[in-house]
Amino acid sequence: MFTLNDLFDIAIKMEENGRAVYLGALGQAGSSDIASLIQWMADEENRHKSWFEKQKASLSPNSLDLGVMLPGVIKEMMGDGSLSLSDLDFSEISSPVQMLQTFIMFEKDTILFYEFLEAFVESESVKAGLQEIIVEETIHVDKISAMIREFEPGGT
Secondary structure, X not given: OXXXXXXXXXXXXXXXXXXXXXHHHHHHOOOHHHHHHHHHHHHHHHHHXXXXXXXXXXXXXXXXXXXXXXXXXXXXXXXXXXXXXXXXXXXXXXXXXXXXXXXXXXXXXXXXXXXXHHOOOOOHHHHHHHHHHHHHXXXXXXXXHHHHHHHOOOOO
């Protein structure tokens, strides 16, 4: 059976995985602008992880049981996406654009999961914090997309 506690555990793991991958990508950044963006992303993932840990710590030991259907729902919701970047093989990434596109995919998967998680959060303050993180993850996608545009001919 999944609980809200379990969903926070998944969110914490996602943020840990994202941070580890971003830090691992620093050596392949190719430019100081990309390296700065990647370091910022790693720092954001760490901040989000801390927030989820704080929320998890505030849950009652008898948190809401969400039922056995959750693993299937999560799998269906994510489609072919990945809840973690742990299987990412950087040796298969041949360009900075491809690396940035991979980061966008992860950030979008994260947004989907957090929107799903929001439906199970009853506390308005926790819900507001989660919505703030969703907005921040969307900003990540926008910043990465802007970096990709810089690689296009005539990019700004």
